[in-house]
Amino acid sequence: MATYPDEIKDAAARLYLQRYTPAEIAKKLNLNSVRVIYTWVKKGNWGSLLTEESVEDCITRRINVLVKRDNKTSLELDEIDRLIEHHVKLLVQRSKHAEKMAAIGHGAGGNGGAPGGVGFMAAGEDEKPAKLGKRVKNDVSLMPAEKFAEFAENSLFEYQKICRANLHLAIRNILKSRQVGMTWYFAFEALENACLTGDNQIFVSASKRQSEIFRRYIVKFAQELFGVTLTGTPIVLSNGASLIFLSTNKNTAQGETGHLYCDEYFWVPKFQLFKDVAGAMATHDKFRRTYFSTPSAKTHDAYPFWTGKEWAGKDKKRLAEKFPDFDEMRDGGRMCPDGQWRYVITLADACAGGLSKYVTFQRIKDEHSPDAFNLLYMCVFIDSGDSVFRFDMLVRCEVDPATWQDFKASDRRPFGEREVWGGFDPARTGDTSTFVVVAPPTLEGERFRVLETYRWNGMNFKYQADQIIKIMAKYRMTYVGVDVTGIGRGVFERLQIAAPREVRDIHYSTETKNNLVMKMIDTVEADRIEWDAENKSIAASFLAIRRTSTASGNALTFVAERSAETGHADEFFAISHAVIHEPLNFDTQRKSTWFFERAA
Known part of the structure; x- marks a missing residue:
């Protein structure tokens, strides 16, 4: 792997703060890959050093960068022309606006008038106020309460209506299945409340991408229901309400106040710190807090x-209070002794409440191992006390794939000519086969990246092999590790005909399994792997790997139940089949403190 001196990193940091893109930095400094820039940005937290800029500032800075370049390309010259043209338009618009406001102020006797552009003109000028009224930005007068109520009655599922009926409560805490439309619902709820009350609505999510989903839903509701185009970030409505979208970076949360929505909070690192900072935004009695998430592990610090238990602490009186059980919370939700209203929405509940029009419960169940299905869809926490992998380490592996600038999933060659590895874990009776595409690190500071995950249920080995061959054709795939257990043998033999040099068979034994798990322990503990934060089933499969003893009791080994009843940690093993292509001692130094010894 290439190693860069501190002088290069410092130069890259200076260019980044000048708003050069990572691709431009790599080109300017003659670096081998743009990927290393993203690694430095993340590790050095360079993004926090950037300051807010107006549109005009951005245009001016970009023009200054471009005009200093020698031997400009035609695209760069065209960009300069367009930026200058846009800058001039902004200046002209600003000048006209200043002249108009001065004239309006004079006509109104210097008293200003009502905000929003309505009511400025003198009496008798009937047409002009109406014309100005049409230009009100993000106009809530076009979004009446009756229309919201009509949509809610006709379009919401029963479990969403239950949440709506409890909108008035100070704290709502909702444990939910994935893909049951709760982000969609809360976006609608918040838009309605902002329009009708003028209160701010704040959305805090586990990732920036997730917070942007809120914004897209809100913009879509306004456009499709009312014909109103909402603009701005944050979105500021004409009645003064702000719709603010934040990720869990605590630095972005300072100073905001409003009704709070915390999405996927069981996947937020350092939840207590996050809760304290986020909760402060809804301190006033008028503001409510809504927490909703799929579960993760019982060891997560949001579990109490x-x-x-966090509320009860060591207080004997509080410890004696009876909280509703799991099934009671599924039955319409319950108010709890600590003042929180708790509600559980499993996939079964959602399907019974109307979602079955769009989702087949049995299909989802068949496509996932029981551990992953129970975690992601049935609101069952993983008891990770004896898990090999700590939950906080796995959360550290979750990223937004938008940072993978060299990977475009929709392209004919998604990863260009960069090398990738594959891993295949075959189905046993009643579970799912999984194939992953993993990008190995090639530069200092890079991590393994799980680019794509494919899952097949109920398909024969010929079909699965043919699908893998199609996937291989899209990449420069130099290695594929195949577990030859069961139908894996048929898949392997078919793949070997198509790609004899790339495909390798993996024969399971205690030693083989230990090597696979140890390699992944080293990789995770050394912070050398990442995957899409939205793919929660990967973390679930890692948490399913547990310590145990061999049948003789003389040695430590690892296990994930691999039966028809319990499924197996398919994503974990598929990823390990790819990553094992890198030697255990790739840098001559083990990362983990795990070792094996015989019992005395």
Whole structure:
């Protein structure tokens, strides 16, 4: 792997703060890959050093960068022309606006008038106020309460209506299945409340991408229901309400106040710190807090918040209070002794409440191992006390794939000519086969990246092999590790005919399994792997790997139940089949403290 001196990193940081793109920095400094720039940005937290800029500032800075370049390309010259043209338009618009406001102020006797552009003109000028009224930005007068109520009655599922009926409560805490439309619903709820009350609505999510989903839903509701185009970030409505979209970076949360929505909070690192900072935004009695998430592990520091143990602490009186059980919270939700209203929405509940029009419960169940299905869809926490992998380490592996500038999933060659590895874990009776595409690190500071995950259920080995061959054709795939257990043998033999040099068979034994798990322990503990934060089933599969003893009791080994009843950690093993292509001692130094010894 290439190693860069501090002088290069410092130069890259200076260019980044001048708003050069990572691709431009790599080109300017003659670096081998743009990927290393993203690694430095993340590790050095360079993004926090950037300051807010107006549109005019951005245009001016970009023009200054471009005009200093020698031997400009035609695209760069065209960009300069367009930026200058846009800058001039902004200046002209600003000048006209200043003249108009001065004239309006004079006509109104210097008293200003009502905000929003309505009511400025003198009496008798009937047409002009109406004309100005049409130009009100993000106009809530076009979004009446009756229309919201009509949409809610006709379009919401029963479990969403239950949340709506409890909007008035100070704290709502909702444990939910994935893909049951709760982000969509809360976006609608918040838009309605902002339009009708003028209160701010703040959305805090586990990732920036997730917070932007809120914004897209809100913009779509306004456009499709009312014909109103909402603009701005944050979105500021004409009644003064702000719709603010934040990720869990605590630095972005300072100073905001409003009704709070915390999305996927069981996947937020350092939840207590996050809760303290986010909760402060809804301190005033008028503001409510809504927490909703799929579960993760019982070891997550949000778990006592969900169970009420955080509230009870060591107080004997509080510890004696009876909280509703799981099934009671599924039955329409319950108010709890700590003042929180808790509600559980499993996929079964959602399907019974109307979602079955769009989702087949049995299909989802068949496509996932029981551990992953129970976690992601049935609101069952993973008991990770004996898991090999700590939850906080796995959360550290979750990223937004938008940072993978060299990977475009929709392209004919998604990763260009960069090398990738593949891993295949075959189905046993009643579970799912999984194939992953993994990009190995090639430069200092890079991590393994799980680019794509494919899952097949109920398909024969010929079909699965043919699908893998199609996937291989899209990449420069130099290695594929195949577990030859069961139908894996048929898949392997078919792949070997198509790609004899790339495909390798993996024969399971205690030693083989230990090597696979140890390699992944080293990789995770050394912070050398990442995957899409939205793919929660990967973390679930890692958490399913547990310590145990061999049948003789003389040695430590690892296990994930691999039966028809319990499924197996398919994503974990598929990823390990790819990553094992890198030697255990790739840098001559082990990362983990795990070792094996015989019992005395």
